[in-house]
Amino acid sequence: METQNRHLTTSWGAPVGDNQNSLTAGARGPTLIQDVHLLEKLAHFNRERVPERVVHAKGAGAHGYFEVTNDVSAYTKARFLSEVGKRTPVFIRFSTVAGELGSADTVRDPRGFAVKFYTEEGNYDLVGNNTPVFFIRDAIKFPDFIHTQKRHPQTHLKNPNAVWDFWSLSPESLHQVTILMSDRGIPATLRHMHGFGSHTFKWVNADGQGIWVKYHFKTEQGVKNLDVELAAKLAGENPDYHIEDLFNAIDKGDFPAWKLYVQMMPLEDAKTYRFDPFDVTKVWSQKDYPLIEVGRMVLNRNPDNYFAEVEQATFSPGAFVPGIEASPDKMLQGRLFAYADAHRYRVGPNHHTLPINKPVVEVNNNQRDGQMRSDRNGGNSIYYEPNSYGGAADSAAYKTAAFEVTGSADSVPYDHDDHYxxxxxxxxxxxxxxxxxxxxxxxxxxxxxxxxxxxxxxxxxxxxxxxxxxxxxxxxxxxxxxxxx
Known part of the structure; x- marks a missing residue:
């Protein structure tokens, strides 16, 4: 930490002469509106809290790296996975789901497990949970589901009637409810839990051949969970227990690590597999599709500033890189829109220009202006496409792989209803x-x-x-x- 004396300044860099007393008309007179330092401090203070996330409001984060340990280049052309030994910087945010920003860490709740890979082809976000499945399988039910997890609009209390009413009327939730109510519903720490991409994704190789994949991060610390009574005790005595544990572990050099594995399913298998492989309330049997090692993730640096890095970090399942694409998973399809849209509302349309979200590669697009534009706003570059002036243009080499769609446009449910x-x-x-x-x-x-x-x-x-x-x-x-x- 820097300890040298520095001048306190206003946001525009002017030195502050008195930060203890506001300007007044005499010793007991009213405060003067010309005290611009006071006005700036109060106005900024009023705006210091961006709206908290609707879900995953409370979290912890850390920096680290991902290293490839197994050659998977035959299955994906993503460059950050292209060769054994290749390292990519990452930032990960862990979170609870239903609670507010000030809620306790040790409640029974799934944990968000969001990883941002700063790759040479742009940022890749893998936005999952510590569970391989979810409560619902269609995004149209998501707002209703989350409402049941939040507070009653009259009493402002948690509402078990709504929780169990919704779950009992949504039998697809049973698999996730089972995990949530098991020992794994309360992890001992953020270091002692697995992480999952949960959804099915598609990998595409350099020849345009595709394969379906599911991601599994296996903790090297081992899975540990909290006893219900101890969790309740910690919630009262140290509601920030998980945040503190992660920070202290990294601070003393006890760097947590996870091995990344994927399950791979040939595209044709999706048509005949006994469960719908795009239903996020189901898993693929590891006997049918064994885990294949991909790499290792290590967290070795704490954030310097919680707000700038953990709170302003934005993740979207739609942040893909060439070689990784979406699947027809209906829950994923909805999230592709909802997450980025939430960030545009919560942090602003230019959230991607903030240091924690900024790619390590140059960004060339025609988006301009908007609130909180923190970079050069495109400078004097060409701001439209197509153009005749050498501006950025698309490249057919990076087109999404073609995929077949069939049927009539309709509100169609999943055709597999074995929830038991x-x-x-x-x-x-x-x-x-x-x-x-x-x-x-x-x-x-x-x-x-x-x-x-x-x-x-x-x-x-x-x-x-x-x-x-x-x-x-x-x-x-x-x-x-x-x-x-």
């Missing part, structure tokens, strides 16, 4: 004591729900996944498993 097999398989994979804690967590979360109708509807989903599971929850809630047709 994978959730039941996960339940049966748990040890007996883990199943007991899962049941206990669910029961405690459902007890405040006012309507038995909602409880019974949710119990029927647990029962369909595994009869033992549904029966155990019903008994603890003093209810009978509903008659199932």
């Amino acid at each position: 097999t994978q959730a039941g398989d996960l339940y049966r994979l748990l040890r007996v004591e883990e199943r007991g804690r899962l049941v206990n967590n669910i029961v405690n979360a459902m007890k405040p729900v006012e309507k038995d109708e909602i409880k019974l509807r949710q119990i029927s989903h647990f029962y369909k996944a595994d009869p033992e599971w549904g029966q155990a929850i019903a008994e603890e809630l003093g209810l009978r498993v509903p008659q199932l047709s």
Whole structure:
């Protein structure tokens, strides 16, 4: 930290003569409007908080690098994955999902796991969670889902009635609910959890051949979770426990690391696989599509300024580089728009010019002006295309790979509705004591729900996944498993 004496200045660089007393008309007179230093301080203070994120409001971040450890160039032309040993700087932001900026770190909630790769072809954002699946599979349901996780508009309290009503009416949520209510619903630290891209993406190689992929970041620290009572204690005593742990670990040189693996599925397999491979509420069996190592991510530097780096960092699943493309996943398709649009509202249309978001390569586009333009605004360069003056132009070499679409334009649901097999398989994979804690967590979360109708509807989903599971929850809630047709 710099300790030399420096002049305090205004934002326009003028030295400040008195930062302790405002200008007044005499010792007891009213404050003068000509005190521009006072006015600037107050006006800036009023604007020091950008609107917090609607979701993932509270987070922690760190800088590091990603190093390729396995040659995958046969599957993607992305340059940052082009050769073993190649390193790319990264910034990662971890976060809770539902809570506000001042909420506790150790609540039962998924964790955001967003990685920004500063590649030589532009920034690539992999915006996922610490879970391989999600609660819903169509973006049209996302605002409704998040509303259930937020506060009641009258009481301003969390509303378990809304939470379980929505989940019970959305059986596709069962897989993620199972993970959330299990031991993994409260990670011990941000270092001791896996990360996932969750969605299916497409890799395309230099020959234009494609393959479907799913991303898995496996923590080298091992998976550790918090006991429910300890988590509640920490939430009261140190609500910033996870942020503090990550900062301190990096500060003392205990750099957390993750191995990145992908599952690969041939394009043709998507037509016949027993689960829809683009349904983000489902996983691909690792027996069918084994994990293939790609590289290693290490976090080795803390932010210098939380607001400038962690709070103003913006991530979008639509920030692709050549060789990585979207899939037909309906949840992903909605996120391609929603994330970038959220940043344009929250941080401004020029959020990408801020240092934490700025690519390491030159940006050449015709976007100009707007709030908080922090670079040269394109200077005197050509500001339209096509043009006859040598301005930036598109290149056919970077076109998105062609893909086939069929059918009528319609509001079409997914054609696979087995929401119980994978959730039941996960339940049966748990040890007996883990199943007991899962049941206990669910029961405690459902007890405040006012309507038995909602409880019974949710119990029927647990029962369909595994009869033992549904029966155990019903008994603890003093209810009978509903008659199932």
